[in-house]
């Protein structure tokens with residue numbers, strides 16, 4: 001959706017700008033981006049609930065639209081994990097990438113920094 005793309009762009013801008021401006025500004029911007037993403041998530045959860053309600057009440061449930069919304073939710077949640085790790089919100093749940101040495105989410109399937117893939 002357009003809204004998501006805009007917020008993604010904001011997030012990326014925040015990250016890039018933050019790296020130049022210093023850690024404090026970076027953390028503030030990441031927190032701001034996280035808050036935006038959380039409100040995206042809330043909207044998507046609400047949308048998902050409505051989709052299910054309509055599909056089930058009309059008996060037309062096939063899961064297609066729902067799957068698309070769920071995929072978006074998963075994608076935003078994954079991005080949020082990375083951002084949270086970036087500002088050290090949950091260092092204990094992170095792991096260190098063997099290839100580049102950055103801290104990344106524990107359940108990450110690949111490194112968001114260097115693209116290294118991990119066995120599940």
Ligand SMILES: [Zn+2]
Pocket residue numbers: 097098099100101102111112113114115116
């Ligand atoms: Zn890496």
